[in-house]
Amino acid sequence: MIFLIGFMGSGKTTVAQQLSEKLALPLLEMDEEIERQEGTSIKDIFSRKGEGYFRQKETELLQSIKADSVVSTGGGVVEREDNREALHMGKVIYLQASWETIDSRLSNDTTRPLWKGNEQDKKEKFQGRLALYERAADLVVNVDDKSPEVITDEIIRRLNG
């Protein structure tokens, strides 16, 4: 099991897709699976049912994973202790991005309900999570100024190394 963790916009969804293809492992995109189960978008789940409901679904899904796969998590997965423990069943790869990378990638994003507020609010959320990602990670891969292909190949090389 390979888990990709990191802040919104770090590239988890994009890299997990490529990693699953190159490693010939099934892909589990957690947000996509929750959207499928709930029959609506993440944004809609947050606005109708609230973050607490989403977090509960996220934890249930994480705890139900059995098959060896590449798992793209949501950026908030490290916030719950239960989730951090569940991540130990696999290899945890932290896609580490600078604030500048995140802010530029998400400048026009309207799909992420927690990417909101002024610059300061967003930056505080980012900074508040950094230590959680670092502590949960088995492997830290910096993603600034690298293409998804380069990042994917670096992960495979370092997993084998």
Ligand SMILES: Nc1ncnc2c1ncn2[C@@H]1O[C@H](COP(=O)(O)OP(=O)(O)O)[C@@H](O)[C@H]1O
């Ligand atoms: N290595 C990369 N270089 C440039 N843009 C990227 C890279 N990885 C992802 N992106 C872009 O950044 C945005 C967020 O990527 P995404 O994979 O959804 O991140 P996450 O799942 O971590 O929130 C998307 O528009 C995606 O196309």
Ligand SMILES: O=C(O)C1=C[C@@H](OP(=O)(O)O)[C@@H](O)[C@H](O)C1
């Ligand atoms: O950081 C977060 O709390 C969240 C990140 C999102 O996933 P991405 O990290 O793929 O954007 C998604 O799970 C939800 O909007 C909450």
Ligand SMILES: [Mg+2]
């Ligand atoms: Mg994602």
